[in-house]
Amino acid sequence: MPNRVLVADDLSAEGIRILREAGLEVDVKVGLPPDALADLIGDYDALAVRSATKVTAKLLERAARLKVVGRAGVGVDNVDLDAATRRGVVVMNTPGGSSVTVAELTVAHILALARHVAQATASVKGGKWEKKRFQGRELAGKTLGVVGIGNIGSIVVNRCRAFGMRAVAYDPFISADAAARLGVTPVTLDELWAQADVVSLHVPLTEQTRNLVSADVLRRLRPGALLVNCARGGLVDEAALAEALAEGRLGGAAFDVFEKEPPAPDHPLLRSERFICTPHIGASTEEAQAAVAVGIAEQLAAYLARGEVKNAVNLPAVSPEALERVGPYLELALRLGSLAAQLGLGLGGVEEVKVEFAGELASAPQRPLTARVLRGLFQHFLEEPVNEVSAPAVARDRGIAVREERSADAEDYVSLLTVRLRGQAREVVVSGTVFGRKEPRVVRVNQFRLAAEPEGDLVICENDDAPGVVGNLGVALGEAGVNIARIALARADDRSAAFCLLNVDSPPGPELLERLRRLPHVRSVRVARI
Secondary structure, eight states: OOOEEEEOSOOOHHHHHHHHHTTOEEEEOTTOOHHHHHHHHTTOSEEEEOSSSOBOHHHHHTOSSOOEEEESSSOOTTBOHHHHHHTTOEEEOOTTTTHHHHHHHHHHHHHHHHHTHHHHHHHHHTTOOOTTTTOOOOOTTOEEEEEOOSHHHHHHHHHHHTTTOEEEEEOTTSOHHHHHHHTOEEOOHHHHHHHOSEEEEOOOOOTTTTTSBOHHHHHHSOTTOEEEEOSOTTSBOHHHHHHHHHTTOSSEEEESOOSSSSOOTTOGGGGOTTEEEOSSOTTOSHHHHHHHHHHHHHHHHHHHHHOOOOSBSSOOSOOHHHHHHHHHHHHHHHHHHHHHHHHOTTSSSEEEEEEEEEEGGGGSOOHHHHHHHHHHHHTTTOSSOOOTTTHHHHHHHTTOEEEEEEESOOTTSSEEEEEEEEESSOEEEEEEEEETTTEEEEEEETTEEEEEOOOSEEEEEEEOSOTTHHHHHHHHHHHTTOOEEEEEEEEOTTSSOEEEEEEESSOOOHHHHHHHHTSTTEEEEEEEEO
16 A cells, blocks of 8 residues: 655645655645644544644644654744654654745845835835935945844855855854854954844844844944844844934834734834835745645655655654663753853854763763754754754764763762863853652752752853852742742852852743843853753
8 A cells, every 4th residue: 555645734846846856646725723633633644734724732642643843944842743653653854945935035225224125115116206315325344243044044155155254153053163054253242232234133033132133232233234034933032122213323224023923003113204114025936835745755755655754853863772771861962062162152152062871871872962062052052953864964063073981980979971161261060960760969069069950041150159148049939929940059169159040930031031140149141051
């Protein structure tokens, strides 16, 4: 019996042709209600979707034959990955298929802002001829500041350098050599805000990047600077941006994405003459849509015919034998990578990642754990999704050396996993183990030894080893309505410093963070989300 594929969302004719020429039986049923889709899904081996169809746990329960779900596009928010993984269903996507398209829209927005294209068009259509009003500026000789230099950001740099622009970039996870190959100068965020004539955002939305462009940042941008966001809504404080535009501090801003979509008709940005926008059409070109359709069709055909896996977002890169040995440490590796990344944002560019395996882990398969560490490391700052298969290649492309080291000595633990990030400025070290084969614990952060649960929202504080610090932190958080769920304390062996990691029920906002940083004897406070 041939494998059967159900195409539940629009897929190009070329994609359908590829599936059928591979000998697959293909049914195209677009726009089915959830109940109707559930009634049919049990007869299919593969499901091809875009963003409209929701692949829920309830639907997967009815999918007795289903082997693979193919998402024609990057995001897989419409697929319940946990439920699919539990049922052994591989979920694939097509990352990179729309990178050029999104980058081109970004450049289009930059050009439109520099030359007032949208506003001038509306003026002429309104019967006016206002040449002096729409005097623009050249991009040649200006500085482009790119936040995040992944696939899309690097293409934007390439296109803008052709205009004669100089490019600077903030990306904590790229080496100086890799940045030089891309034609950008690595800088800190503060340096980027101060230098850039045009700022373009290319990072995911996380707790660390939410309102990345805040009211304070907007005040620090160069007068007349242009701001473009074709990445994710929520990266910019939209109310603060509307105020900055109204005051004339910025030359203009352009969005393809908003925090809430569609924006309300009375959204203050929509009233600004210095603001232009598009309705989240970054990936909406014929070429990009065709590319992702062809890509997912080829991936589904290869998987069903030969078992080849490409761009799987939930397939553990671990054999059953290896899984038996390292399974409990896979989640720990992901969390340690994530925590190290968030602690290492000030490293000045990561140059090396060292993963150390001690105790029983020293004789276990290490590649799956290293891949998990790298996935955790990159997932907070790359606009493009990263999984265990792609993470090693991402590190290689970014000029980051990845090393593994084994040791029989696990200190006081049966097994110990350590992640070291080395940058131009300093090193970050985090270690962890698993209690009872199922409870991940962080047992070291740099020089401090502790036992902390790497889960949820974290407040991380380094301070003088003096009385009252923990009490002051608790009072400040409590007065702001932030509940402390757990707390782990540590001090340096020579009592030169102390450290605490607090699990909190909700993340502290910017004002509360500043209050915490001003408390007596506090040296630094940062937040993380695991």
